[in-house]
Amino acid sequence: MSKIKFIKAEKFKDVAISLRFASQGDTNHSVRALLSIMLSDRSKNYSTKVLMNDKLDNMFGAHLSSAIFAYGHAHVIELSLSALSPKYVEEDLLNEQVAFLSDLLYNPLLNEALFKEAKINLTDIIMRAKDSLGSYVISESLRLAGKGYPLEHSRYGTLEELADVTLADVKAEYEKLIKEDVLIATVIGDCDEAQLNELFAKNFREHNDQEFKTNYLLDSDEVSKHEVIMSVPSPYFSIVYNTKVLNVGREYWALQLMSMVLGQLPNSYLFQEVREKRSLTYSIRSMVGGYDGVLIISSGVRDKSEDEAIAISLEQVARIQAGDINKTLFNSAKAMLINSMYQTNDSNRRILDLEYRKLVLNENLNTEDLIKIVNSIELAELVTVANKLELNTIYKIVKGDLNE
Secondary structure: OOOEEEEEOOOOOEEEEEEEEEEOOOOOHHHHHHHHHHHOOOEOOOOOHHHHHHHHHHOOOOEEEEEEEEEOOEEEEEEEEEEEOHHHOOOOHHHHHHHHHHHHHHOEOOOHHHHHHHHHHHHHHHHHHHHOHHHHHHHHHHHHHOOOOHHHOOOOOOHHHHHHOOHHHHHHHHHHHHHHOEEEEEEEEOOOHHHHHHHHHHHOOOOEOOOOOOOOOOOOOOOEEEEEEEOOOOOEEEEEEEOOOOOOOHHHHHHHHHHHHHHOOOOOHHHHHHHHOOOOOOOEEEEEEHHHOEEEEEEEOOOOOHHHHHHHHHHHHHHHHOOOOOHHHHHHHHHHHHHHHHHHOOOHHHHHHHHHHHHHHOOOOOHHHHHHHHHHOOHHHHHHHHOOOEEEEEEEEEEOOOOO
16 A cells, blocks of 8 residues: 555544545446445445444444545545544554455445445435436536536436446446556544554555546537426526636636636625526526536526526626626635635545645645635736636526426
C-alpha cells in the first residue's frame, strides 16, 4: 500500500479513513454503484447484518459507509470508516479499524442474495433522484449538454443499464477494481502516523497509484434547446454554460465568485430579478461543476413563466459580461466564500474531500492559500471569466398533459 495521505488533527474525536478507488475509461456506472453498496454491506467473515452491526458496536459505534463520486473523467468508489481515536479507548482500535476495512475489501460477500438486495437499493436511489424534479431537470440538462463527454453518464447509471447487470458483471468489476483502479487512502485524526503506515503495510496489498485524469473542459458547436411536457406542479428549467475554465488556479475561484454574484446570494442578480422583482419563483441558483467545466442555472417557476424566467436569467449573465457588477455584492460573495473555506477546517469530512481534490488535481494549496487567492481577486477578473462562458443547453419542463 503506497499512497497514504495522513492529516494529523487532534481536535477530532474520531480517526476517519477514506479509501477511494478511481476508474477511468469505459466503465458501467450501474455495476460500480452496485459494487459500492455490496462492499459496505457485508463480507465473508461478517456475513449477516447482525454480525456487521455487532462488529461496529464493539468498535464503540464506528461508522461505515460507501459512496460514489464523479470527478470528471474519473468514476470513484469510496469505502470509509470512522472510529474513536486510540487516545480515548484502551483497545487497539486503530488496528481493528484498518483490519476491518481490509477484510471488507479483500473478502467481499458477492453472492446472489446480496446482489438482489443491492439492486433494490440502487433502484430506490435512482428513482428518488428522478422523483426530485429539481435534481431530475439538472441531471437531464447535464446529460444532454455533456453528450460525448463523461458528463453524459450518471454516477449511478440508469434503470435501463441496471436491469441488464448480472452478479458476474459485479464480480468482474471487483477484480478490475483490485487490479486497475487507482487507490488513494486518506486518513485524518489523532493517531500515530508510523503505526498507521505499519498497519496499512500489514493489511493492504499494493495497488495502482499512478496519476489519472479528472477535470476537462466541455465544448459544443451550437446551443441545444429542449422542451418536455410533463404532469408536474410547476415548470422547471436548467441552463448549462461551458465555462472554459479548469477547476485549478486563480481563474477558477474568480468563476466561483462570479457564480455567487449571479445566483448564490440572497441579493444575487438572479434572486433579485427573477424572484424579488417579478415573483416568478421561490428560489433560483447558479452553481459551478468544476471537474466538467460547466456552470448551471436552475429554477422552478410559476406556470407559463418559464420562457420569461429563462430570458431574464440569460440577461443577468450578459449583465456581468458587460461589467455591471455591484461592488457591495462582490465583497459579500468574497466574504461568503472565505467563510465557507474556513468552515472546511471544522469538518473532518470536508478536510478529506479537500485533500483528495489536492491530490488528484496536483494542486498543493491549503485553506489559507486559497483564502489569500480569493482575497486578492479583483472585480475585473469576474468580468473576464464571465466572458469565457459559452451557452450550451437550455432544458425546460413545461406543465401539461403527457398526451398533448
